[in-house]
Structure formats: structure tokens, C-alpha cells
Amino acid sequence: xxxxxxxxxxLAVGAxxxxxxxxxxxxxxxxxxxxxxxxxxQVELMPGGVAAFDFDNDGCADxxxxxxxxxxxxxxxxxTFHNRLYRGNCDFTFTGxxxxxxLAGxxxxxxxAAADYDNDGFADLFVAGVHRNTLYRNRGDGTFEDVTRRxxxxxxxxxxxxxxxxxxxxxxxxxxxDLFVSNYVQWDxxxxxxxxxxxxxxxxxxxxxxxxxxxxxxxxxxxxxxxxSASAGIKASPGKGMGVAFADADGDGWPDVFxxxxxAPNQLFRNRQGLFEEVALEAGVAYPDSGRAxxxxxCDFRDFDNDGLPDLAITGMVNDTFLLFRNLGKGMLFxxxxxxxGLARATIHLTGWSMGLFDFDNDGWxxxxxxxxxxxxxxxxxxxxxxxxxxxxxxxxxxRFEPGPMPTRRAFHRGSAFADFDxxxxxxxxVTALNSSTAVLRNVSEGNAHWLAIRLRGKKSNRDGLGARIxxxxxxxxxxxxxxxxxxxxASSSEPLVRFxxxxxxxxxxxxILWPSGAVQTLDRVKADRIVDVTEP
Amino acid sequence: MRARLAGLILTGSALCFGQPKQPASLGSVQSLIxxxxxxxxxxxxxxxxxxxxxxxxxxxxxxxxxxxxxxxGSALKILDEPSLAGNIDVRILRAATLDALGRDAEAEGELxxxxxxxxxxxxxxxxxxxxxxxxxxxxxxxxxxxxxxxLELAPDRGEAHRWRAIALMRLGRSKDAVRSAESAEKxxxxxxxxxxxxxxxxxxxxxxxxxxxxxxxxxxxxxxxx
Numbered sequence: 001x002x003x004x005x006x007x008x009x010x011l012a013v014g015a016x017x018x019x020x021x022x023x024x025x026x027x028x029x030x031x032x033x034x035x036x037x038x039x040x041x042q043v044e045l046m047p048g049g050v051a052a053f054d055f056d057n058d059g060c061a062d063x064x065x066x067x068x069x070x071x072x073x074x075x076x077x078x079x080t081f082h083n084r085l086y087r088g089n090c091d092f093t094f095t096g097x098x099x100x101x102x103l104a105g106x107x108x109x110x111x112x113a114a115a116d117y118d119n120d121g122f123a124d125l126f127v128a129g130v131h132r133n134t135l136y137r138n139r140g141d142g143t144f145e146d147v148t149r150r151x152x153x154x155x156x157x158x159x160x161x162x163x164x165x166x167x168x169x170x171x172x173x174x175x176x177x178d179l180f181v182s183n184y185v186q187w188d189x190x191x192x193x194x195x196x197x198x199x200x201x202x203x204x205x206x207x208x209x210x211x212x213x214x215x216x217x218x219x220x221x222x223x224x225x226x227x228x229s230a231s232a233g234i235k236a237s238p239g240k241g242m243g244v245a246f247a248d249a250d251g252d253g254w255p256d257v258f259x260x261x262x263x264a265p266n267q268l269f270r271n272r273q274g275l276f277e278e279v280a281l282e283a284g285v286a287y288p289d290s291g292r293a294x295x296x297x298x299c300d301f302r303d304f305d306n307d308g309l310p311d312l313a314i315t316g317m318v319n320d321t322f323l324l325f326r327n328l329g330k331g332m333l334f335x336x337x338x339x340x341x342g343l344a345r346a347t348i349h350l351t352g353w354s355m356g357l358f359d360f361d362n363d364g365w366x367x368x369x370x371x372x373x374x375x376x377x378x379x380x381x382x383x384x385x386x387x388x389x390x391x392x393x394x395x396x397x398x399x400r401f402e403p404g405p406m407p408t409r410r411a412f413h414r415g416s417a418f419a420d421f422d423x424x425x426x427x428x429x430x431v432t433a434l435n436s437s438t439a440v441l442r443n444v445s446e447g448n449a450h451w452l453a454i455r456l457r458g459k460k461s462n463r464d465g466l467g468a469r470i471x472x473x474x475x476x477x478x479x480x481x482x483x484x485x486x487x488x489x490x491a492s493s494s495e496p497l498v499r500f501x502x503x504x505x506x507x508x509x510x511x512x513i514l515w516p517s518g519a520v521q522t523l524d525r526v527k528a529d530r531i532v533d534v535t536e537p
Numbered sequence: 538m539r540a541r542l543a544g545l546i547l548t549g550s551a552l553c554f555g556q557p558k559q560p561a562s563l564g565s566v567q568s569l570i571x572x573x574x575x576x577x578x579x580x581x582x583x584x585x586x587x588x589x590x591x592x593x594x595x596x597x598x599x600x601x602x603x604x605x606x607x608x609x610g611s612a613l614k615i616l617d618e619p620s621l622a623g624n625i626d627v628r629i630l631r632a633a634t635l636d637a638l639g640r641d642a643e644a645e646g647e648l649x650x651x652x653x654x655x656x657x658x659x660x661x662x663x664x665x666x667x668x669x670x671x672x673x674x675x676x677x678x679x680x681x682x683x684x685x686x687x688l689e690l691a692p693d694r695g696e697a698h699r700w701r702a703i704a705l706m707r708l709g710r711s712k713d714a715v716r717s718a719e720s721a722e723k724x725x726x727x728x729x730x731x732x733x734x735x736x737x738x739x740x741x742x743x744x745x746x747x748x749x750x751x752x753x754x755x756x757x758x759x760x761x762x763x
Contacts, residue, residue, distance in 0.1 A: 197576075281755050282748070284737045289703045291730025318639045321673070333740055340707070344673040349639030383610020383638060 017360045017367060017392050019429065019441040021407040026440040027094045028063070030084045032414065032432045035071040035108070040203050041192055043130050044071060045375060046164060046184070048432045049111035049491030052419035053123045055101075055138055060090035061419035061495055063430060064125060065438070066109035072189030074108045074130055083109055083127065092422050092442055102144050107132035111415075111491035115168035117177045118223050119463040126153075128163035128181060128491075152225045153179070153217060161212060162187050167487030169246040169255050170462045170516050171232075172274045176219035177462045180234075182241030182259050185209035202377045206263045206295075211238040214259060216276075233269070233276035240264045243354075243490045245301035247310035247483060248469065249283075250332045253518060255467050258285070260296030260314045270332060284334045285312060285325045294320035298354040298416075298490030303327075303481040304366045305399040308471070310483070311337075315352030315370055315490070318382070322347040322355075322370065326399060337399055343368075346393060346403050351375065354416035354489035358427040362449035362501030364480055365395030367404075371413040371431045371489070387411050390431055390439070411436045418488065419495035425451040425529055427499060450502040450528035452511075456484055457535040460517040464496045465536070467516040472500050472508045502528050559594040560585055566598055575606055593620045600630060609637045625656050629663065636670065645670040652683070661691035665700060672704055680704045695724025699731055702738070711742045729758065 034044040051064040063086045070077040082104035086094035098104055108130040114123050122138035135153050136144035148154050165182040172178065186209060196202035213235045217225040229235040240262040249256045254271035261267060265286035269276040280286035287293055295317035304311050309327035312334065316322055321344045325334040338344045352370040360367045370393075374386035387410040393401035411433035421428045426443035433439065452472065456465025465484045472480040480500050488494040502508065511523040515536050526532060562581055569578035579602060585595050596618055603612035612634045621627045632647035648667040651657045668683030684701035687694060702717035715738045721731045732751050739748035 281733065281736060282740065282752050284740065287730075287733050289706070289734065289737075291699075291728070291733045319637055330740075335737075335741075339673050339675045342675070344675070345641060348641050348673065380608045380611050383613050 017394050017404045017443070017445045019392070019407055020444045021409060021439060022092050022442045023437060023440040026092055027096070028086055028430075028438050028440055029096075030065050030067075030086075030432075030438050031080075031436060032065065032067060032434055032438070033080055034068040034434050035081070036435070037071055039071065039192065040195075040201055040377075041071050041189055042185075042187055042203060042209065043108060043162070043189075044068070044434075045203055047108075047110050047414060047434070047491070049109075049128075049165070049415040049493070050417045050430055050432050050438075051112040051114040051125065051486075051493035052417035052421075052430065052495050053114035053125075053486070053493065054088075054495070055085070055123055056087065056142060057122065058090075059423070060088040061421050062086060062088045063094060063417065064103065064112055064114070065432060066112050066127060066129070066415075066491070067105070069108040071108075072192075074132075074189070076104070076106060079104075088421055090421070090423055092428075092440070097142065100142055102146075103136060105134065107134075110163060111165045112493050113166040113168055113179070113487065114493040115177050115466060115486055115496065116463045117168060117179070117219060119176065119458075121463065123464075126166050126168070126179060128166045130162050130187070131160055133158070133161070133163055133166075133181065147223075151223060152227070155227045158215065158227075160186065160188075161215070163215075164242055165244045165487075165491045167244045167246060167485075167493075168464075168466060169257075169485070169487070170467055171216070171255060171257075171271055171276075172218065173254065173516055173518075174219075174221060175458065175460055175462055175517065176221045177464070177466060178219050179215075179217040179225065180244055180246075180257055181215040181217070182244040183212035183214050183239075184242070184262070185212055185240055200377070200380060203375060206240050209240070211240050211264065213238040214241055214244075232274065233278070237267060237269075237278040239267050241267075242297050243299040243314075245299045245312075245487050246467070246485055247301035248467070249301070249310050249327060251309070251329075253516075255516075258299055258301050258312060260299040261293070262297070263293055263295045265293050266296055266314065268332075279332060283332045284336070288321075288323055288338065289336045294323065295351075296323075297352055298371075298492075300355060300357040300488050301485075302357045302366060302483070304357055304368075304395060306365070306480055308479065308481050311399075313355065313357055313368060315355050317351045318374060319348060322350070322352055324399070341399050341401050343393060343401050346401070347391075350388060350391065352391075353414045354431070354492050356416060356418045356429070356488045356494060358418055359395070359451075359499065359501035360392065360427055360443055361394065361445045361447060362425065362451040362503070363395075363447075364474075364478075364501045364503045365397050367395045368393040368401055369416065369418070369429055371416040373412040373414070373433070376412060376434075385410065388413065390441075407439070407441065409439060411439070413439070414490065415492040416489050417492050417494050420453070420497075420499075423531075425453075448504075450504070450506055452500045452502055452508060452526065452528050453531040454498040454500075454511065454513070455531050455533050456496070456498070456513070457533065458515065458517070459536040460519065461515045461536055465515065466496060468498070469514045470498050470500075471512040471514075472502070473510040473512070474502065474505045475507075475509050497531065560589065560592070563594055563598055566602075570598070570602055570605055575602060578602055591618070591620050593624070596621055597624070597627060597630070600627075600634075604630060604634055604637070609634050613638065625651070625654065629657070633666070636666070641670055641673060645674070652686075659690060661687040661694055661697065664690070665694070665697050668700055668704070672700065672707070677704045677707045681708070693724055695721045695728070695731070698724060699728075699734060702734060706734075706738060706741070711738060714738050715742060715744075729755065
């Protein structure tokens with residue numbers, strides 16, 4: 001039987017990843033507006049995050065879109081700038097419910113991070129933006145309340161923060177989710193200097209702006225937060241933060257933080273029992289091997305080679321190449337693996353924003369999806385249209401990736417969120433685009449590969465189980481690894497379920513869950529092709 | 538956008554386009570480009586381009602200027618003018634421009650052809666650029682040979698030692714890589730690129746003491762942007 005199973009694997013592995021653009025029939029009419037009005041403000045390049053989450057606990061993934069505002073006022077001057085909430089109907093149709101939800105928002109929104117911060121069973125939303133961040137508590141009845149000031153997430157010295165990404169994780173392992181906010185640069189619309197020659201102005205390079213420190217807010221377990229950025233060791237290392245992602249890179253049980261920086265060295269904050277040390281240089285992820293910082297954008301912190309160690313993928317700008325760093329263990333040491341993976345040549349001509357490492361064809365190897373676009377007004381530099389199509393790279397094992405086919409729609413793509421919107425076991429994608437319609441992409445990959453999704457319910461750990469590490473052991477002993485996180489890509493948030501492709505295997509021999517609390521849970525002979533609800537013992 | 542092969546580009550007296558005779562003021566344009574005064578260079582070049590729009594030397598200088606300013610698309614358009622065809626420096630600039638545009642397969646093809654052209658094969662930077670493109674494709678052994686050739690021509694070229702070290706590191710020859718990176722350090726003692734590579738290599742080889750020294754050096758420098 002074992003031999004048969006091994007022989008059967010290639011049958012499932014051969015499938016191509018394919019996405020169908022179903023935007024037109026999805027009911028999602030959202031268009032991301034950046035408020036650009038010819039003044040070339042830096043902020044207009046950077047929106048818009050999107051979240052895939054289940055706000056009403058009906059088992060269908062819903063969508064929340066951040067939106068821009070008028071410039072230079074940073075006000076949502078009319079309804080076209082409102083953030084939007086869509087309820088998913090589990091069939092790739094969505095119903096707009098923004099008005100009832102109270103999520104239309106204020107100010108220039110950039111990013112969103114979804115998770116149940118108060119452990120009440122309903123996913124909440126943190127919306128990051130330009131000089132204004134907002135925490136919306138999910139009341140559980142389809143409405144949300146702005147609790148930002150009440151809970152302590154609007155410290156006085158944060159009023160000029162330009163926050164570009166954020167994520168929820170339990171850094172102190174107390175069972176309550178904390179918040180990391182990735183901040184970009186100091187920016188004032190009244191002091192935007194002109195860049196480029198007078199006859200063709202362009203947006204300024206990030207080097208002309210001063211970096212900002214990121215923020216860490218500790219959940220006090222009573223629904224309020226304390227700004228511990230300085231005491232926890234975050235504030236001392238300012239950056240030009242873009243995407244943020246979490247994983248326990250050194251296997252010590254404490255989740256670490258990676259921040260992709262724009263044209264500055266990346267940052268890796270190593271969590272030493274609740275105190276952070278920035279170690280990107282010694283870990284080998286501050287720079288690629290070339291030693292020159294890239295224009296880092298989105299990131300994902302997952303194990304792409306199935307060796308049990310979380311690796312890193314980062315998008316960058318044309319001629320940077322997107323980056324892959326393979327975790328070697330050895331006390332937090334990574335090697336750049338971009339060229340060896342095939343991604344250097346495949347991505348050097350691209351500028352990527354959001355992204356995600358998911359097993360789109362369920363063959364057991366994570367694949368890479370990237371949302372792409374060059375910067376606008378760079379036709380003279382590029383000699384080409386700055387709008388780009390998105391791309392998918394199929395993981396074929398041993399850390400190698402091959403380009404796959406994608407819908408050819410070109411746009412200024414930005415944020416992306418990933419979830420299984422039609423519950424067919426294949427991870428789908430939604431991608432925002434500046435001043436253009438959203439791309440709703442249904443995964444229609446063929447093949448008979450099996451899958452398994454784990455929906456966690458923490459008891460001592462945070463209720464979403466974020467940070468839980470899961471190992472699946474397949475018949476024959478092959479293992480697959482993943483962990484629970486919603487912080488994926490750029491400015492965006494994806495479903496909290498932990499998904500695995502099982503290839504030809506109709507069951508997992510064993511599922512091992514290491515909860516953030518330290519509890520270990522094992523499930524035996526778990527049948528495939530379903531969502532398994534697991535409650536922490 | 539990054540101009541990785543910028544070091545390959547020449548202006549001024551190294552150019553030879555034969556007839557027609559080069560306009561006198563073009564030399565000052567080239568000097569201004571070389572000294573980074575690009576706006577001034579553009580000002581002087583504008584009337585030359587208007588009066589002699591097809592002159593090869595004028596066109597080439599215009600392409601260099603576009604390249605130096607990061608207008609790679611415009612540079613490529615100029616370089617595709619028929620009157621520039623065949624010139625070695627034009628081909629090198631074209632390869633560098635293609636590389637800057639992320640069209641690395643075309644750039645690699647052009648450099649592969651150029652490294653065996655007699656007028657070009659003695660240029661170490663050409664081999665260095667070619668090696669970088671090979672390395673990007675995952676062809677470490679071929680890249681190593683290109684870096685070795687660059688070092689034969691210019692043994693003190695720190696960049697060539699550094700890229701050779703990267704190729705060796707990817708081949709798993711960490712100790713050889715350390716030696717190459719240390720040679721790079723001698724040529725470029727204050728290079729962040731070299732010190733971050735040495736840090737990586739010392740960590741890979743378990744030399745914690747030297748790794749700590751590199752880390753200290755890097756931490757004491759302000760975080761730079763590119």
C-alpha cells in the first residue's frame with residue numbers, strides 16, 4: 001500500500017495552478033481610491049490593504065477593504081473614499097454591509113489586521129493609516145465600534161505616525177493578542193518637495209524621508225493596551241516599514257517579528273521572552289547577498305521547503321528581484337535562496353507589493369502569489385507600462401519555484417488577502433488596485449490533490465490560536481509544516497485557518513499542534529478534504 | 538531602480554565613433570556627466586541633439602545621460618538607433634540598460650557575446666557584470682569562472698573578489714569564500730556590502746569571534762539607504 005501511495009503522488013502533483021477572475025459576478029464593486037490629484041504625494045502610492053476574515057462566524061470568509069482619502073486633507077471627503085465591508089456568501093458572491101457595520105472609517109486608511117483581540121469569539125479589525133489608526137471592536141451583531149482611544153491605541157506621540165502594515169500576535173504568550181504596527185516615514189503633506197525634472201515630476205524616493213519607529217502594543221488582558229515600543233526594544237530601531245510577518249524563527253516558543261523595509265535594511269526582531277533584539281544583520285536577512293538594501297514591500301514568514309523552519313519571502317522593486325531567505329537554524333541564521341529557487345530570474349523585471357505563500361495546488365509545496373505593479377509615472381525609466389499583471393510561482397520542492405499562468409489584467413495592484421471563499425479546499429485570492437476595480441480570483445486549479453484545514457480555538461492561548469505551529473505527518477513519514485497567522489503580504493490580513501496540501505494522501509497520519517501556551521496536542525488519522533475544528537486541551 | 542552595471546559605462550575619450558567629427562562641446566558634456574553634474578550636462582546637450590539628431594557620439598552621450606539619470610527606457614530607445622549599431626561601447630551600455638530594466642536574459646545574451654569580442658574581452662568589468670547575471674540564474678560555476686577572469690585582468694578589484702566570494706558561498710565552499718571576501722575587504726575596507734558578507738560567512742563557518750567584530754563594525758555605522 002505504501003508503494004502505491006508513493007506512486008500516486010505525482011498524479012496529484014502535476015496540476016497547474018490556475019485562477020479565474022470572477023470579479024464581475026462577485027458583487028464586489030469596490031474601487032480603491034488614492035486621492036491623487038496631481039501633486040504627487042508620497043502616500044498616494046501606498047494604499048490599500050484588504051482583509052479576509054469571518055466577522056459573523058458563519059464559516060464563510062468575508063472581506064474588508066481599506067480606502068484612501070482626499071489629499072492633502074487626509075479626509076474621506078465623500079462615500080467613494082469609505083472603507084468597505086462585504087459579507088461572503090460562500091459561493092464567490094459578496095454582499096456589501098458597510099453602512100450597517102459602522103466601518104466606513106475616517107482619514108487615509110492604509111492597512112488592516114484582523115483577529116479576535118479580546119477573545120470574545122468575534123474577529124476585530126485594526127485599521128492602520130496616515131496619522132490615524134483605528135481599532136474596531138466587533139460587537140458580534142454585524143456592527144463594530146471604534147474603541148481606539150478608550151483602549152489606549154492612540155498615544156499622544158503617535159499622531160504623526162504613518163502606519164503601513166500591522167499584525168496581531170501574542171508576543172508575551174499570555175493568551176491575549178498584542179499588536180505590532182509597522183511605520184514608514186515622517187511625512188507632511190504641506191512639505192512635499194518636488195522630485196524629478198520640472199517637465200516630468202515623479203514621486204520622491206524614500207531616501208528623502210526620515211524613518212519612523214514601529215510600535216508594539218501589549219494587550220493588558222482587560223481590553224486595553226500599553227505602548228511598550230520602548231521598553232520591549234522596538235523603538236530603538238526605526239525603519240521604513242512596509243509588510244510585517246511573524247513566526248517563531250528560532251524554535252524557542254516566542255514569536256519573532258520580520259519587517260520588510262523600503263530601500264533600507266530589513267529588520268528581524270528576535271523575541272527573547274518578551275524583549276526584542278533587532279538581529280537582521282547577524283541573521284543574514286537585512287540585505288540580500290549583494291549587500292544592498294532592496295525596496296522591500298510585502299513579506300511572508302513561512303516554511304517553504306518543509307524542513308520545519310520558517311523561511312522568508314519578500315517582494316521588491318524592478319531589478320531588486322523578490323527575495324527568498326532559507327532558515328538554516330543554527331541559532332537564527334538564514335541564507336539567501338533567490339537565485340537557487342529560480343525566483344531571481346523570474347522576478348527581476350517585476351515590482352511586487354503584497355504576496356502570500358500558500359499551497360494553491362495542494363501538492364504539499366507552498367506556492368508564491370505576488371500582487372504586482374511598478375510605480376506610476378515611471379514610463380521614461382521603465383520604457384514600459386507601469387501597470388502589471390499579478391503572478392504565481394508554483395513550489396516544486398527543495399525550495400524551487402516555477403512561474404505559472406495568471407489572468408492577464410494589468411493594474412497598479414497593491415494589497416492581497418487569501419482565503420478559501422467557496423470552501424472547495426483551494427486557497428483563493430483578492431487583490432486591490434489603485435484607482436481600479438478589485439480582482440477577485442477564484443482558484444480553479446485542476447487535479448485531485450487532497451487538503452486539510454485546521455481551525456484553532458485557543459483556551460489558554462489566544463482564541464484564534466495565532467502563533468500555533470502545526471506539523472502534519474503523512475503516510476510514509478513525510479512531514480508538512482505551517483503556523484497560524486493572519487499577517488501576510490503587504491498591509492493585508494488573511495484567514496486564520498492553517499492549511500495544508502496533502503497531495504495524493506486522503507488522510508494525515510498525525511497532526512501535531514504546538515499551541516502558543518506550550519500545550520502540545522496530537523490528532524491521529526485525520527481524514528482529508530475538510531476543515532477540522534480543534535480546541536486547545 | 539538599480540543600475541547594477543553602471544561601472545561598465547564609459548564616456549569621453551574612450552569613445553570612438555569615427556566620422557562625422559565629434560562636436561567640440563560634447564567633451565564638456567561628457568565631463569559633466571562623469572562628475573555627476575547631470576542637469577548641466579543636459580542643458581548643453583539639448584541644442585546639440587537638436588542640431589545633430591543623428592550624430593552617433595551625440596546620441597551615445599544622450600543615452601549615457603539618460604542611463605545615469607535612471608531613465609533606462611529612454612536610454613534604450615536611443616541605443617536602438619541604427620547609427621549606433623555595432624559599436625562596442627554602445628553594446629555594453631545597451632546590456633547594462635537591459636539589466637537595469639530587469640531584462641536580464643537579453644542583457645546576459647549581449648554580455649556573453651561581448652566577453653569574447655577582442656576589443657572588449659580585456660575589460661574586467663564586463664566579466665564582472667556577466668558573472669553577476671550568471672549568478673542570478675543559479676549558474677555558480679560559470680559565474681565563478683567569469684569572476685576569476687575579471688580578477689586575472691584586475692587582481693585588486695574588490696568587487697570581483699566580493700562576487701567571487703558570493704559564488705563560492707553558494708557552492709558551499711565557505712572557507713574559500715571567506716578568503717575571497719577578506720581580499721575584498723582589503724580593497725574596500727569600508728564597504729557595507731563586504732562587511733555584511735563577511736558577517737554571513739563567519740557565521741556560516743562558525744567563527745563567532747570574527748562575526749562579532751563584523752557585526753560591531755556594521756552596527757556602528759548609521760543605517761544607510763540605497
